[in-house]
Amino acid sequence: MNISKSISRRNTLKIFVSAGALTVCMPMIPIFGQEDGQAADTLFDGKLGPFVQINANNTITIGAPVPDMGTGISTTLPMIVANELDADWETIIVEMIPNSHFMDEKNRQVLDYVLQGTGGSGSVTNAWQPLRECGALAKYLILKAAEKDLLISQKDMVTENSYVIVKSSGKKYPYSAFADTAAKIKVPGLKKKTSQWGDYLLRKVDFSETKSGPTIKVQGAGNIVGKPKGQKLARDIVTGNIEFGFDKNFDNQLVAMIERCPHYYGKVKSFDATAALKVNNVVDVIEIPHLGEEGQLKLNSPGVAVIATNIWAAKKGREALKIVWDKGNFSHENNAWHAQEMRDAISRDDVKTLDEKGDVDEALKTSEKIFEREYEVPFWEHFCMEPLSCSAHVMQNEVIIKAGHQFPETIAPYVAKATGVPFENIHVENGRIGGGYGRKATIDFVSEPVFLSQKTGRPVKVYWTREDDVRHGFINSSALYRIKAGVDENGNLKAWDAISSRKGTAWMEGFPEKHVPNSRLKRAYPKIKVPTGAWRGPGHNTTGFVIESMIDEIAVGLNKDPLDYRLEILGVDKEYPFNSWTPVPVKNKTISSARMKGVLRLAAEKAGWGKKMPNGQGRGIASCFTFGSYAAMVVDVFVDDKGNLTVLKVTGAADCGLVINPLGAKAQMEGGCMDGLSAAIYQNIQFDDGRITTGNFNDIPLVRINEAIKAFDFHFVDSNEIPTGLGEIALPPFIPALMNAIYNATGKRIRKFPLGDQLKT
Amino acid sequence: MITLTVNGKKLNYSGDGDMPLLWYLREDANLQGTKFGCGIGECGACTVHIDGSAVRSCGVQMGDLNGVSVTTIEGLATNNELHAVQKAWIEEDVPQCGYCQTGQIMATVDLLKNFPNPTDEEIDNNHTNLCRCGTYDRIRKAIHRAAYLMKSED
Ligand code: FES
Ligand code: FES
Numbered sequence: 001m002n003i004s005k006s007i008s009r010r011n012t013l014k015i016f017v018s019a020g021a022l023t024v025c026m027p028m029i030p031i032f033g034q035e036d037g038q039a040a041d042t043l044f045d046g047k048l049g050p051f052v053q054i055n056a057n058n059t060i061t062i063g064a065p066v067p068d069m070g071t072g073i074s075t076t077l078p079m080i081v082a083n084e085l086d087a088d089w090e091t092i093i094v095e096m097i098p099n100s101h102f103m104d105e106k107n108r109q110v111l112d113y114v115l116q117g118t119g120g121s122g123s124v125t126n127a128w129q130p131l132r133e134c135g136a137l138a139k140y141l142i143l144k145a146a147e148k149d150l151l152i153s154q155k156d157m158v159t160e161n162s163y164v165i166v167k168s169s170g171k172k173y174p175y176s177a178f179a180d181t182a183a184k185i186k187v188p189g190l191k192k193k194t195s196q197w198g199d200y201l202l203r204k205v206d207f208s209e210t211k212s213g214p215t216i217k218v219q220g221a222g223n224i225v226g227k228p229k230g231q232k233l234a235r236d237i238v239t240g241n242i243e244f245g246f247d248k249n250f251d252n253q254l255v256a257m258i259e260r261c262p263h264y265y266g267k268v269k270s271f272d273a274t275a276a277l278k279v280n281n282v283v284d285v286i287e288i289p290h291l292g293e294e295g296q297l298k299l300n301s302p303g304v305a306v307i308a309t310n311i312w313a314a315k316k317g318r319e320a321l322k323i324v325w326d327k328g329n330f331s332h333e334n335n336a337w338h339a340q341e342m343r344d345a346i347s348r349d350d351v352k353t354l355d356e357k358g359d360v361d362e363a364l365k366t367s368e369k370i371f372e373r374e375y376e377v378p379f380w381e382h383f384c385m386e387p388l389s390c391s392a393h394v395m396q397n398e399v400i401i402k403a404g405h406q407f408p409e410t411i412a413p414y415v416a417k418a419t420g421v422p423f424e425n426i427h428v429e430n431g432r433i434g435g436g437y438g439r440k441a442t443i444d445f446v447s448e449p450v451f452l453s454q455k456t457g458r459p460v461k462v463y464w465t466r467e468d469d470v471r472h473g474f475i476n477s478s479a480l481y482r483i484k485a486g487v488d489e490n491g492n493l494k495a496w497d498a499i500s501s502r503k504g505t506a507w508m509e510g511f512p513e514k515h516v517p518n519s520r521l522k523r524a525y526p527k528i529k530v531p532t533g534a535w536r537g538p539g540h541n542t543t544g545f546v547i548e549s550m551i552d553e554i555a556v557g558l559n560k561d562p563l564d565y566r567l568e569i570l571g572v573d574k575e576y577p578f579n580s581w582t583p584v585p586v587k588n589k590t591i592s593s594a595r596m597k598g599v600l601r602l603a604a605e606k607a608g609w610g611k612k613m614p615n616g617q618g619r620g621i622a623s624c625f626t627f628g629s630y631a632a633m634v635v636d637v638f639v640d641d642k643g644n645l646t647v648l649k650v651t652g653a654a655d656c657g658l659v660i661n662p663l664g665a666k667a668q669m670e671g672g673c674m675d676g677l678s679a680a681i682y683q684n685i686q687f688d689d690g691r692i693t694t695g696n697f698n699d700i701p702l703v704r705i706n707e708a709i710k711a712f713d714f715h716f717v718d719s720n721e722i723p724t725g726l727g728e729i730a731l732p733p734f735i736p737a738l739m740n741a742i743y744n745a746t747g748k749r750i751r752k753f754p755l756g757d758q759l760k761t
Numbered sequence: 762m763i764t765l766t767v768n769g770k771k772l773n774y775s776g777d778g779d780m781p782l783l784w785y786l787r788e789d790a791n792l793q794g795t796k797f798g799c800g801i802g803e804c805g806a807c808t809v810h811i812d813g814s815a816v817r818s819c820g821v822q823m824g825d826l827n828g829v830s831v832t833t834i835e836g837l838a839t840n841n842e843l844h845a846v847q848k849a850w851i852e853e854d855v856p857q858c859g860y861c862q863t864g865q866i867m868a869t870v871d872l873l874k875n876f877p878n879p880t881d882e883e884i885d886n887n888h889t890n891l892c893r894c895g896t897y898d899r900i901r902k903a904i905h906r907a908a909y910l911m912k913s914e915d
Contacts (some may be wrong), residue, residue: 070858070894230854237859238847238866240794240834244859247793280777310788312780385798385806385860385893434796434860435893466799663854667896671857674895697803697891706885708897 037188037210040141048138048182049205050113051081051097051131058162058174060087063097065114066123068233069406069433069440070671071727072664073123075231077114077131079660083222084135087175088161094232099408099430103423109413110194110201117407118433119441119534121627121725122583124660126197128723130204132216137190137205138182140214145181146173189213198585220658220720228663233432245404245431245440246389250459253391256452257314257463258288259321260303260472262691264531266328267302275320276306281313285321286455291418291447298531300444301472305452311463330529331690338528338687339376342480342501345524351499352525355509358518363495367486371554375483375546376752379685380476380535381694383702386434387469391461392449398425399450400459404433406441414443418450437675438534442474467695474533475685477503480526481546485516491558493569499524500543503532507539507580510591510625512551512569514576530687536675537728539580540626544732545680545739545753548622552740553749562740563604563621570597583627583725591625595655598717599623599632602653606715607634616640617648618745622736628724629656630717633673633737639745643759647677647738649711654729657721665726669714672730678703680735681755763827767792768836778824782816783807785823786833794834794863798891805890808864809833815871834863837870845914846870849907857894865890869904878908 040048047053051063062078078094081087100112113134114127143154146164150173158165164173189209194201207213220226236242261267273285284307292299306317345351364370390403392415399421401411405428412426433440445464452460464472479502486495496516500506501524513519535541555565575590582589600623604610613619616638623632636648650673659665682701686693694700739750742759750758763774767790774785781800786792786809795818798806802820809818810832837844843851846869856862868890876883884904892900 068858070856072857230851231856233859234851234854234856235843237856237862238834238843238850239838240792240863242859243793244796246797310784312777312784316777383893385796385804385858385891387797433858435858466801667854667857667899670898671895674897675893678895696801697799698801702891702893703895703897704891705888705897705900708895708901712898 037186038190039184039186041183043190043192046183048141048179049134051134052085052138054175054179056176058176059091059093060085060162060175061093061095064094065097065099065116066118066127067116067404067406067408067430067433068096069118069436071118071123072231072661072667073118074233075229076124076660076664077127078232079224079229080128080131081135083224084132084217085139086159086161086223089224089229091162092232096432099428101409101412104194104201108201109409110203111409112203113205115197115200115202116409118436119406119438120581120583121629121728123725124723125584125628125725133205133207133214136214136216137207141182141185141187142175142178144185145178148185149178149181187213225660226658226662229661230663243431244386244434245402246386246434248391248402248429248431249461250391250393250400250402253459253461254283254307254309254456255311255314255461255463256305256307256449257311257318257465258303258305258448258468259318259323260301260468261325262471263325263327263331264301264529264690265298265330266690267326268304269324269326271304271324272322273304275322276317279308279313279317279320281310282306282308282317284456285317286452288448288451291451300447305448305462307452307456307460314463327690333529333690334688335378335686338478338526338530341526341528342478342524345501345526346480346482346499348524350525352523353520354523355513355521356519360495360497360518360520363518364484364486364497367495368489369487369557370484371550371557372484373482373550373553373751375481375549377479377542377545378683378753379478379530380679380683381470381473381685382435382437382439382475382535384435384437384439384469387466388440388445388464389462390445390449391459392446392453393459394419394421394450394453397421398427400427400429401446401450402429402431403446404431404440405446406433406436410443411446414446415450418447419454437536438538439473441534444472466697470695471692474531476535476541477530477532478528479506479542481506483546483550485550485554487554487558491560493554494518496520498522501526502542503528503530505539505580506543508543508547509580510576510578511547511596514578515569515571529690536672537626537732540624540728540732541679544622544624544626545735548624548733548736549739549751552620552622552736552743556743561610563600563609566600566621566623567597578625581627595630595717596623596625599630599653599655602715602717603632603634603651606653606713607651609634613744616745618741618743620737620740620742620744622733622740624729624732626729626732629654629726629729631729631733633730633733635734635737635741637738637741637745639742639759643757645681645742645755645759647709649713650709650734651713652730653715653717654726655717655719656726656729657719657723659716660723662716665716666712666714668726669730670712672728673709673712673734674703676731676734677709677738679731680738680753684754684756763823765826765828766830768832774823776823778822780823781819782809782821782823782826782831783818786818786831792833792835796860796864798861798864803891804861804864805868806861806864808867808890810867810871815868834867837866844870845910846873846903846907849903849910853899853903853906855896855899855903857896861890861892861894865892865900869907872904873908873911877911879904
């Protein structure tokens with residue numbers, strides 16, 4: 001289609017319409033509707049809704065509003081919009097767009113259109129409906145415009161691959177031919193409307209009051225959603241052309257490296273900067289205090305910053321600092337102390353009962369067989385491939401922040417408070433995130449450059465080394481679990497008594513607790529001060545291992561097939577309640593035993609569960625419910641006679657509602673399993689003197705290609721439920737399935753991580 | 762004064778001789794496709810080619826680089842035509858976060874010079890870059906695909 005031709009035709013039509021308006025065109029008015037209401041160009045800066053821009057050459061630029069840390073969200077979200085818009089995916093251009101929010105008259109932060117943070121596997125679930133609506137709105141406007149320009153009823157039109165096709169004539173018009181008109185069409189009832197969405201206020205595009213307004217496709221319809229699509233930004237990634245947070249700079253910036261107090265909750269006692277200041281290109285040395293409120297949990301680690309004109313000078317300057325630390329109050333903490341404290345906490349009287357039903361003690365007394373086990377997991381680090389960094393320029397009445405942050409919308413409220421600069425003058429430029437896994441969700445790495453820019457009056461970029469990153473994180477809590485389970489003479493679980501001792505909740509609610517007539521969940525509160533935070537599948541990441549290993553132990557102890565035993569416990573199809581966190585606001589949260597059994601059966605069927613494994617090989621199964629999605633894994637391993645482990649294959653099934661991009665979905669499952677493998681076999685963060693002593697990749701091996709899982713086979717349950725997350729759902733069942741496979745191969749039950757060389761002794 | 766060639770361009774350097782090439786590329790030459798991951802030669806995120814061989818640029822000092830020729834990820838494609846390894850990476854949809862991938866690609870280009878038709882075992886023994894997103898399965902497939910593409914390009 002020749003675009004200039006179509007435009008000139010449109011102009012002709014316009015002339016015709018205006019010239020004959022009074023007489024000829026009167027009957028046309030009902031088609032156009034009354035032209036009050038707002039047009040897209042005034043509501044959305046000239047675009048057809050917040051995320052859609054039709055370009056002159058009929059390519060369509062779709063804005064991706066959520067930062068991508070490897071989840072593929074910068075492809076997934078535009079797919080949702082493009083699907084609704086009947087766009088040609090090949091010519092879609094994806095553009096990351098900055099976060100958009102404002103303060104309302106009551107001084108509350110309102111986010112525009114979708115939640116812009118990424119965490120808790122909630123990005124797709126949260127954005128699904130608003131993005132469908134945005135795509136539908138754009139298509140609606142294009143069709144309206146086509147009607148107006150061509151004087152043909154839209155009943156005679158179909159849309160396909162970014163073209164409007166007139167059915168009766170077979171003529172094709174590119175969307176771009178109608179873009180200008182579409183942006184100016186006034187849609188009575190179209191507005192933006194703010195409402196509560198979970199913890200947030202969200203201002204969405206609202207067309208509920210438009211008459212015969214946009215219609216959204218039936219879930220699952222369309223040519224793009226559900227089809228495997230490669231990542232739109234792949235070319236930029238493989239050419240090194242994409243900006244990560246670490247690559248964001250200001251012209252004329254200063255560069256800082258900070259020697260932070262290695263002892264958590266310690267601080268600087270005194271320091272001598274003489275030698276540091278003599279290093280070539282070092283311009284200043286500034287002490288950074290704790291920037292959070294007094295008595296508050298750690299915000300940042302206090303320390304001394306060396307400011308230079310380049311990174312190498314800052315690093316050398318930092319090495320020349322002489323600092324005396326005040327170790328704070330926790331220098332008694334080390335790995336042995338943590339292990340003991342988790343045990344001691346279990347017998348203290350602040351242990352809380354979280355859930356209880358039936359008479360657990362009595363049921364245990366009358367059980368035919370008792371299984372009592374203890375499991376232990378050490379601290380895990382994020383080890384994001386991209387270390388932290390952030391740059392800030394604090395000016396008189398404006399602040400610019402550049403980073404790769406998982407929740408960019410949390411930056412402005414902090415900075416407004418810290419600097420006194422009004423919220424609306426704080427601008428955040430968020431880069432791609434080189435791995436987040438929960439680490440880049442906190443404000444600590446933003447607070448430091450803000451402070452230093454205030455002090456120096458210049459833009460300052462703070463670089464973290466790998467050691468800084470490892471030693472000053474908010475990491476996954478160590479955990480100790482004890483479970484006592486009783487079964488009756490038929491092997492039915494009749495008592496389940498479980499306690500967790502870890503910082504942060506373990507989320508043991510749900511399976512199998514809700515299926516056992518007598519159950520009790522307790523939580524102990526070890527007084528461990530290690531700064532902890534979100535880590536891929538918080539709580540579930542260790543609890544999945546524990547519960548699914550325990551079930552396996554019982555099944556094996558009863559001589560039952562581990563798959564059958566799980567299906568037996570899950571019993572008849574039902575919805576059972578749980579109260580762990582979910583990324584979207586849900587009332588009456590329930591888990592479906594049918595969907596859980598569904599993924600178990602699907603994974604088992606695809607793996608050929610029940611077949612005899614060759615010598616040295618073993619197979620294990622497990623399933624978990626994490627943040628709204630269900631996943632089951634069958635893992636095949638080989639352990640040679642020296643105890644060397646090879647993970648031969650993972651066959652997995654997931655039920656995460658409608659799958660938007662199967663290719664990306666599989667990537668998330670693969671990544672989750674690989675991360676689980678590294679965590680289970682290697683992760684073991686070392687402490688001494690109230691500080692982390694593990695520093696760099698030479699201190700801790702992580703899985704490389706030679707130890708990687710050899711093959712994957714993932715399947716998704718065909719579902720029309722709303723899409724739920726994928727980034728965190730593979731790891732919780734993968735780890736126990738791996739351990740159950742190892743048991744199956746070797747007879748060795750792993751109850752304490754890391755696996756290390758436990759198979760070798 | 763150090764004179765070196767980066768992606769075909771002659772450049773001069775007169776700063777600290779002990780500064781790693783990595784920081785020269787990122788800060789002085791403004792080539793940020795080369796990444797920092799560990800600074801101690803353990804991860805491979807900073808892999809570039811020096812005189813045609815893969816080197817971890819965090820471990821080489823500027824003072825030793827007089828007269829050498831450096832190729833970074835930005836210099837791998839020729840006239841907008843991607844290198845076969847880059848093509849294979851896109852076709853296998855390898856990257857997740859993508860941070861390690863420029864290093865993975867630079868390492869693979871060199872690997873394929875030594876093993877034009879690598880076996881899985883040769884890949885295991887010779888490709889040692891870290892990927893925290895766990896894209897290894899797709900990296901392996903992309904290496905095989907790249908080997909194939911390079912043969913058909915010849
Ligand atoms: S940064 Fe050079 S090997 Fe890791
Ligand atoms: S793709 Fe993220 S570290 Fe490799």
